[in-house]
Amino acid sequence: MGVERRMDALVERLSAAGWLTQSRVRTALRDVPRHAFVPPVAWTGEGDRVDRATAPESWLDLVYQDDAIITQLDDGQTEVTAGNGRFTSSCSAPSTVVSLLELLDAEVGHRVLDVGTGTGWTAALLSRMVGAENVTSVEIDPSVSTQAAENLKEVGLSPRLVVGDGAEGWAEEAPFDRVHASCGVSHVPHAWVRQTRPGGVIVTPYAPGFASGHELRLVVMPDGTAVGRFTGYASYMMMRSHRQPSWPAPGDGGAESTTPIDPRTIGYAPAGADLAMGASLPGVNARGYHEDGTYVLRLWSADAWATATYQPGQRVHQVRMSGDRNLWEEAARAYFWWVGHGSPARDRFGLTAASGTETVWLDVPTNAIRPAV
Incomplete structure (x- = not known):
């Protein structure tokens, strides 16, 4: 089974489960190959690690399952290909990525702040949805950002990549129409609200510390507040400054x-x-x-x-x-x-x-x- 058939199968599973309903998200998912953003040794945090060099078919099978692929342990202090430790970065599971993107409701031309670049996969999907020139993606870890830049170059996309604290947003490119976070927060950073135009949308995993994590969708109001509801379950690695x-x-x-x-x-x-x-x-x-x-x-x-x-x-x-x-x-x-x-x-x-x-x-x-x- 080739990449295209694996992608078709993933899209069908996500659609049948109700995760994938918007045509523009579906198109982006098909157009951006996930395997370009997964490291040569793939691991979900359970079971064996799969090496692309020795087991290419099994590696692709894992990449196109609905699982997060762990890409960093202990903020880079532990070797992910052999060690065990705290999961600190990943290529997120497709269902969770799709769910947040559909909540974001982004249109062509919207200016998007993407918090937590990670592997760059979500920045690539956003670039396909709104135009790469409209996406600014912030990552706190320089080495992670560097690898994301290489991944994005491989698929021919070039959103603006910034190394910095995502909790501070990126004022130089504000105001944004959309803010999308790929990491959990214990509270909504007000910089995100301040840097989003009235009527703009903020979508983030929200985990204040009391057990469950939640999807949160906010709309920024003319008075400078943001108001919205919790829409579903979300389990994401926490922003470094928001960790429990x-x-x-x-x-x-x-x-x-x-x-x-x-x-x-x-x-x-x-x-x-x-x-x-x-x-x-x-x-x-x-x-x-x-x-x-x-x-x-x-x-x-x-x-x-x-x-x-x-x-x-x-x-x-x-x-x-x-x-x-x-x-x-x-x-x-x-x-x-x-x-x-x-x-x-x-x-x-x-x-x-x-x-x-x-x-x-x-x-x-x-x-x-x-x-x-």
Whole structure:
């Protein structure tokens, strides 16, 4: 099976699954060969790495699956062809790329800021959609940007590539009609809003730290704010300056108490509950993990932490905490607020971004969710 047939099969799968509905995105996907943006040794983060030199057909099979291809570990400190580490850059999965591009709703002639160049594949797709002369792509890692430039040259496209902090946008080319991010953010950088003309659109993966990641689509208003809704799930590597802080590893310290609430109720909560809890607890991070048959939910902020542990057969569950706040009780209160409001799904929540502030709301912008403290 050649490249064209593999591409046709990928397009058919994405279309059948409902990811790919817009003809201009479909055309760009067909016109820009993904394999030109994948390194010679391809790896999804699971299974074996596939070397193009020794297994070209298997390499192409992997490239045209709907999987992210890992292209960097530990910000380049670990060799991706042989090592293991934190995933810090990738060629994103086609379904996630297509989903954000369709939300962007970009037209020929729109000026687009692309944040997180990565391999350059998304910048290439945007160039095909709006014209390469209208695309500015910002990448914080010089070596990643250099490789992206080589990849783009191979397919004959030349958007403007900039090495810099994507959170600052690129004022020299503003105003933009569209801002597209290929990395997660914990909050919407106001530079993006400031550099987008009224009526322009910002599309980004949004991951404030409380479990789920979300697709977010905003429209910039004449008053300099941006307003929009959460549209679906999004799991992206975080912008470097927005990464979740490390768990403080308290060991066996902290005050102990118990709770009748199963910690999995909070840790397994759906996306709507995550948005409600995250909005109520800004700056709080939440992650759960399984270990030896138990489930531990971790909550932490700059000044406090808490763990809640589920153990099979227990009628009450251990809580440990430290700091000036009871993060477990705050999270539980926010969860039951969500239940009390009818357990609204993700698409009923939205966000308003203004200079220095950000507000998550339910149903309408005037119905803001207020922080617990």
